[in-house]
Amino acid sequence: MSTQQILGVVGGVVGAFFGYPQLGFVVGSLVGGLLTPGEKTEGPRVDDLKVQVSTYGAGIPILYGTERIGGNVVWSTDKIEIAETTGGKGGGPENTTYRYYVHMGIVLCETPRDGSIVSIVEIFQDGKLIYDARSGIPIGSALASSENPNAYFVLYQGHADQLPDPGEEAWMGGPGSVPAYRGVVRIRMNAIECPGGRVPQFSFVLSTSSSASVEKLQIATVPKVSNEGVFAYVGIDQTLHISERESAGVYKLYQTTVGSGYSKEGATITLPARGDACVPIIGMPVTDTAVCRPAGDYSGLVSDFYAHPKWLERIDMSTGVASHLLDYEGSDANHVFRSGTGLSVAYDSLDGYFAAATVEAVSGGNVYAANPIIFRDGVVTPVADAIPGGTTLPIAIYGGVLAVLNDRGGNYYVRKYSAETLALIEEIQGPSSVGAVDTVSSALRFDATGLFAWVYLSGGAALYSVSDAGWVLLCASANNAIGQKEVSRPTTFYNGGDSMIIGPSDQTDRAYDLIRFNAVSLNSVRVKDIIADQCERAGETRFDVSDIPDTDTLIGFKLQNPASARSNVDPLLTAYAAYIVDEDGLIKFKKYQDIVSEATIVYDELGQAEDGAEPADAMPLNRAQEIDLPRSVSVSYIEPAIDYQTAAEKEVRQITEAAEDLIVELPIATSSDHAKQVAAMILFAKWRAQNTRSFKTSRKYAFLSPGDGVTVEYPRGTFRLWRITSMTDTGALCEFNVEPGDAELYMQTAVGATGYVGQDVAPLAPPTELAIVDGPIMQDADNNAGLYAAMEGYAAGWPGAELRVGDTEAALEPVGTVNNEAVIGFTETALGDFSPNVVDEINLLTVNIGNGSLASITRDVLINGRSNVAVVGVNGRLEVIKFQRAGSLGAGRYILSGLLRGLRGTEWATGTHQVNDRFVLMGVEGTLRPNFDVGSLGQSKIYKAVTKGRRADGVATQTYANTGEGLRPFSPVDLRKSISSNNITLTWGRRSRMSDSVLTTGAIPLGESVERYDVAIYSDGAFATIKRVISAYGATAVYTSADQIADFGANQTTLFVRVYQLSDAVGRGHELQATI
Incomplete structure (x- = not known):
C-alpha cells in the first residue's frame, strides 16, 4: 500500500494553512528525498537580523x-x-x-x-x-x-x-x-x-x-540678464555663479551663491578700467574663488596676438581686490596666450602652481594652439613640448600635474605634463570629438578624486574619468544642451563619483542641475528563478518551474541562515499559492489557480468496496467545527516603503463565532496589496476547508496524484471540480480526500494600506556665511585682542555653526558656537559722508541682506538704545552706524534712513564708503568674539565656520590677519591751544573705548594701562613731513618756543597737528588732525 499525503510540513507556512501537498509527499519521493536534508534547520523569518553583529559561525545570507x-x-x-x-594659550584653561x-x-x-x-x-x-x-x-x-x-x-x-x-x-x-x-x-x-x-x-x-539610471534634478535657478557672460565655481552643495556684464567699457562681476533650493545674491565687483573680460581660475575652491583678468598690455586690449607683454591679475571674489599674477611676453605662436575669453587658467590647490593656455583663430580659418605656461612665485615657464596641431583650451592642474585637453584628427586627447620638469608624462586618447568650438566649451576637473573630462560628442555632452587606463565613460547624457555652456569660456563642474553638477551659460536655460548617472532603479525578481536556484543548490536538476508565471515577482527575499531548500521556498509557495508534485520523474511547481480536471468520475463509480465489504457511502462529508477556524488572518511582511521594516495586513471574517486570530509571518519584501491578498486567500482557504469529502474508486484512477483536479458527479447529475489533498492506493481500491477546487480563491484583488512614509536622507544643512569684523568693540566685555565673527546660513533650516580658528588648517580649534543667525549683507549704494553727533537725514543707504530682515525703531530708541547697530564698509575702513528706519523693497532689500554716523570712534571712516561694502547688523545673535594673544596681532590666522551636522573638511577657509582694531584708542577731540611767552600749550579731550561706568561714576574710563599720547607737529597742511613728536602723559602738551625755533626757525602762530592716544597693545590709536 502506498500513501501520498502531507509529510514534514507541520511547521511550514503553506502546509499549516492549506494542508496541500507541498514539499514532502512520500518517503523516498523526489521532493522529500532530494530537497530535504536530514539535519534540523530553520527557514527564513520576518525578524531576521537587520543590524550588524559579530558572531562566529553565523550564516552567510x-x-x-x-x-x-x-x-x-x-x-x-x-x-x-x-x-x-x-x-591653554594666554593663560586660559586647557581642555x-x-x-x-x-x-x-x-x-x-x-x-x-x-x-x-x-x-x-x-x-x-x-x-x-x-x-x-x-x-x-x-x-x-x-x-x-x-x-x-x-x-x-x-x-x-x-x-x-x-x-x-x-x-x-x-x-x-x-x-x-x-x-x-x-x-x-x-x-x-x-x-x-x-x-x-x-x-x-x-x-x-x-x-x-538593480540597474543604474540617469536622473536630472534641478538644484536652483539664477536670473537671466542680457549682455552677460557666465561662469561658475561648482561644489556639491554650494556654487558661486558669476555674471560678467560690460557697459560703456566698464566691466562688472555679479555674484549669486546657489545651493539646494536657494539662490542668494552677492556683492557686485566693478573692475578697473584697463584690460579685458574675466575667466574663471579652474581649481579654485567655491568659497575661496578668484577670477583671472587677462589683457594685452597695461594700456588696454591689443589686437596683435603675438606682440606686447601679456599680464594676468587675480580678482578675489570675496573682497574684489585685484592682485597682479604675472607679466609674460611670448616669442612665437607656441609661447603666448591670448587675452580675452579664449583663455583657460587653472590653479593647483595642492602645490600652488598656476597654468594658462589659449586658442587663437588666425587668417585663413586655421586654429592654432598656444602651448600652456606654468607659473608659481613669479617664475613663468612655458611647456616646451610642442602640442600637436588642433584645438587646445581646457586645462586643469593638481598635485604638480598639468592636464591639457587637446582635439586633433577627430579625437579628444588628454596630455599630462609635470609642473616641475615640464616633461610630457603621457597622452591618453579619448572618444571622437565634434569640432574646435565644442572643444573650447568643454571642461576638465582635476582634484584628489581624479581627473574628469566633460566633453561634447556627436550625441551630446558626456562625462569621462581619465586615467592611465584610458577614458572611462561615466555618463553618456551629462547635459545634452550645448546652450548650457558658453563657447570659449570653460567653466568648472562638480563630480562626485556617481553624480555631477553643471550650470548654465548665457543661453536661456538658467538652472544648476544635479545629474545622477548612477541612480539606482530597483527591479523585481521572478519567483521561479529563486525556486530554480534553490533546487540547483540542493543538487537537484530534475525540476520544472515553467508553470510559475513570469508575472509572479517579489521585491526582495533574504535567506539569513542555512536551511533546507524545502524550508527556504516554503514562504514563496504560501505567498504565490503554488504547490509541488512529483510527476513524470520531475519535481513540478504549479499554481493552485491553474487547476484543471485530470479525470471525470461519475456517481456510479463512487462508493467502491473490496470483495465481501459493505459498500461505502458515495462521498461522505467531513466538517470541522467553526470554533476551530480563524476569525482573522494577519500577514506580516517586509514593507519597502518604510525602510524594509515589518508591516502587517489583516483580513477579518465579519460574521462568525470563531475566536481565533491567525498570524502568518511572510519574510518577503513585497507590496501591501500583495500582503492583503495573501491574508484574504489564507482566510478564505481555511474556511473553504471546513467542508471536505472523501470517496473510494477502483484502481482505474490510480494515475491521479495529490494536487490534481478531478471532476466528480455528486450528487447524481451534479458535476463539480475538486482538488485531491491526499490519496491511498490499497492495491484493490483508491481512496481520495478532496476539497473544493475553486480557482477564483487564489486570484484575490484586495487593496492594502497606503500612505507609508520612509526616511529620507536629511538634506545637508545650509552652509554658513562668515563675516570677520575687525572693528571697535561694542561692549566693555569685549576689551581684548579678539575680533567679531558674524555667521548666518545661506538658506532656511540653518541649525547654527561652530567657528574654528588656527594658524594652519590642520591646527584649527573650535572657539565657540552660535545657534541664531546674524544679519549679513552688502550695500547697493555708497553711503555718503556726514558729520557725526546729529542724525543724518540726508543720506540713504540701500542694503541687500538676502534672507534676513530689518525693522524700524523710534527716535528715542535710536538715541538711547542698543538696537539697529551695524557696521558698514570693509576691514580697514569700517564705520559703525545706527539706523531708525528700514523700508523694505522686497527680496531682502532695504532702504535705511535716520542714521547716527561715526559711532564708536569711527567718524574717520564716514567718507570712505563704496558700493558693495559689507553690511553686518551687530548684536549677540549669531556673533562670536574669539580672543587671541596680543602677540598674535598682525599674524594671519585661518577661520572656518562649520554648519552643525556638516563635515568640516568640506568647508572653505578664510585667512585674515587681526589688526587689533578693537584695542585701538579712539581719536582725541576738541584740540585747543594757548600761547604764553611764545610757548604753545595744546590741550584736548580724551575719549575711551570703554563706556559702561560713565553713567554710574560720571568718570570716563581710561581703557589703557597708562594714559600716554603722541603729538606730531607737521611742516604744513599736507601733513607729510613731521617736524617733531611730543610725548605726553596727560591731555596736554607744551611746544616750547625753543623747539619751535629749532624746527621752523621762528615761533609759530599756526600749527599742523596730529594727536594720538597710545595703547600698549597696538601703539597709536586713531588721530585727531587739526590746523590750529
Whole structure:
C-alpha cells in the first residue's frame, strides 16, 4: 500500500494553512528525498537580523532582489583614540577631549552565483538613513547622499579575482596576512566615529536586481540678464555663479551663491578700467574663488596676438581686490596666450602652481594652439613640448600635474605634463570629438578624486574619468544642451563619483542641475528563478518551474541562515499559492489557480468496496467545527516603503463565532496589496476547508496524484471540480480526500494600506556665511585682542555653526558656537559722508541682506538704545552706524534712513564708503568674539565656520590677519591751544573705548594701562613731513618756543597737528588732525 499525503510540513507556512501537498509527499519521493536534508534547520523569518553583529559561525545570507541586511563583522581594529586639546594659550584653561574611531569589515551576503553585481541602495546608521542611491528621491537627499559615504565605504563583490583589502593588510602585518573573502559581498568601513566609545550599528539595503539610471534634478535657478557672460565655481552643495556684464567699457562681476533650493545674491565687483573680460581660475575652491583678468598690455586690449607683454591679475571674489599674477611676453605662436575669453587658467590647490593656455583663430580659418605656461612665485615657464596641431583650451592642474585637453584628427586627447620638469608624462586618447568650438566649451576637473573630462560628442555632452587606463565613460547624457555652456569660456563642474553638477551659460536655460548617472532603479525578481536556484543548490536538476508565471515577482527575499531548500521556498509557495508534485520523474511547481480536471468520475463509480465489504457511502462529508477556524488572518511582511521594516495586513471574517486570530509571518519584501491578498486567500482557504469529502474508486484512477483536479458527479447529475489533498492506493481500491477546487480563491484583488512614509536622507544643512569684523568693540566685555565673527546660513533650516580658528588648517580649534543667525549683507549704494553727533537725514543707504530682515525703531530708541547697530564698509575702513528706519523693497532689500554716523570712534571712516561694502547688523545673535594673544596681532590666522551636522573638511577657509582694531584708542577731540611767552600749550579731550561706568561714576574710563599720547607737529597742511613728536602723559602738551625755533626757525602762530592716544597693545590709536 502506498500513501501520498502531507509529510514534514507541520511547521511550514503553506502546509499549516492549506494542508496541500507541498514539499514532502512520500518517503523516498523526489521532493522529500532530494530537497530535504536530514539535519534540523530553520527557514527564513520576518525578524531576521537587520543590524550588524559579530558572531562566529553565523550564516552567510543569500539575497534575491532587494532587502535590508545587517551583516556580520569579520574584521575590526581596536578603538582608535584621538585626543583633541583646546585652549591653554594666554593663560586660559586647557581642555582635552577624546574621540574614538574604528575600522571594520562586514560580510553582508553571498556573492551572486551568476557573477552579477550587488549594489548598495541605502545605508542606515543607528536606524537613521544616511545614504540613499535610489532614483526619484528629493534633491536635498540626493545632494546629501552624494557627499556622504563615498569617502569611507568600500564595497567588495567577492568575485574570483577579488584581492585582499590593502588597509586590512596594513593593519594586520602586510601582504598575505588577511583573506580576500571571495564568495561573499563585503563592505569595508574606514574611520567610523564611535560616539561615547560605542560602535554604531549599521544596516544596508542591498540589491542584486538593480540597474543604474540617469536622473536630472534641478538644484536652483539664477536670473537671466542680457549682455552677460557666465561662469561658475561648482561644489556639491554650494556654487558661486558669476555674471560678467560690460557697459560703456566698464566691466562688472555679479555674484549669486546657489545651493539646494536657494539662490542668494552677492556683492557686485566693478573692475578697473584697463584690460579685458574675466575667466574663471579652474581649481579654485567655491568659497575661496578668484577670477583671472587677462589683457594685452597695461594700456588696454591689443589686437596683435603675438606682440606686447601679456599680464594676468587675480580678482578675489570675496573682497574684489585685484592682485597682479604675472607679466609674460611670448616669442612665437607656441609661447603666448591670448587675452580675452579664449583663455583657460587653472590653479593647483595642492602645490600652488598656476597654468594658462589659449586658442587663437588666425587668417585663413586655421586654429592654432598656444602651448600652456606654468607659473608659481613669479617664475613663468612655458611647456616646451610642442602640442600637436588642433584645438587646445581646457586645462586643469593638481598635485604638480598639468592636464591639457587637446582635439586633433577627430579625437579628444588628454596630455599630462609635470609642473616641475615640464616633461610630457603621457597622452591618453579619448572618444571622437565634434569640432574646435565644442572643444573650447568643454571642461576638465582635476582634484584628489581624479581627473574628469566633460566633453561634447556627436550625441551630446558626456562625462569621462581619465586615467592611465584610458577614458572611462561615466555618463553618456551629462547635459545634452550645448546652450548650457558658453563657447570659449570653460567653466568648472562638480563630480562626485556617481553624480555631477553643471550650470548654465548665457543661453536661456538658467538652472544648476544635479545629474545622477548612477541612480539606482530597483527591479523585481521572478519567483521561479529563486525556486530554480534553490533546487540547483540542493543538487537537484530534475525540476520544472515553467508553470510559475513570469508575472509572479517579489521585491526582495533574504535567506539569513542555512536551511533546507524545502524550508527556504516554503514562504514563496504560501505567498504565490503554488504547490509541488512529483510527476513524470520531475519535481513540478504549479499554481493552485491553474487547476484543471485530470479525470471525470461519475456517481456510479463512487462508493467502491473490496470483495465481501459493505459498500461505502458515495462521498461522505467531513466538517470541522467553526470554533476551530480563524476569525482573522494577519500577514506580516517586509514593507519597502518604510525602510524594509515589518508591516502587517489583516483580513477579518465579519460574521462568525470563531475566536481565533491567525498570524502568518511572510519574510518577503513585497507590496501591501500583495500582503492583503495573501491574508484574504489564507482566510478564505481555511474556511473553504471546513467542508471536505472523501470517496473510494477502483484502481482505474490510480494515475491521479495529490494536487490534481478531478471532476466528480455528486450528487447524481451534479458535476463539480475538486482538488485531491491526499490519496491511498490499497492495491484493490483508491481512496481520495478532496476539497473544493475553486480557482477564483487564489486570484484575490484586495487593496492594502497606503500612505507609508520612509526616511529620507536629511538634506545637508545650509552652509554658513562668515563675516570677520575687525572693528571697535561694542561692549566693555569685549576689551581684548579678539575680533567679531558674524555667521548666518545661506538658506532656511540653518541649525547654527561652530567657528574654528588656527594658524594652519590642520591646527584649527573650535572657539565657540552660535545657534541664531546674524544679519549679513552688502550695500547697493555708497553711503555718503556726514558729520557725526546729529542724525543724518540726508543720506540713504540701500542694503541687500538676502534672507534676513530689518525693522524700524523710534527716535528715542535710536538715541538711547542698543538696537539697529551695524557696521558698514570693509576691514580697514569700517564705520559703525545706527539706523531708525528700514523700508523694505522686497527680496531682502532695504532702504535705511535716520542714521547716527561715526559711532564708536569711527567718524574717520564716514567718507570712505563704496558700493558693495559689507553690511553686518551687530548684536549677540549669531556673533562670536574669539580672543587671541596680543602677540598674535598682525599674524594671519585661518577661520572656518562649520554648519552643525556638516563635515568640516568640506568647508572653505578664510585667512585674515587681526589688526587689533578693537584695542585701538579712539581719536582725541576738541584740540585747543594757548600761547604764553611764545610757548604753545595744546590741550584736548580724551575719549575711551570703554563706556559702561560713565553713567554710574560720571568718570570716563581710561581703557589703557597708562594714559600716554603722541603729538606730531607737521611742516604744513599736507601733513607729510613731521617736524617733531611730543610725548605726553596727560591731555596736554607744551611746544616750547625753543623747539619751535629749532624746527621752523621762528615761533609759530599756526600749527599742523596730529594727536594720538597710545595703547600698549597696538601703539597709536586713531588721530585727531587739526590746523590750529
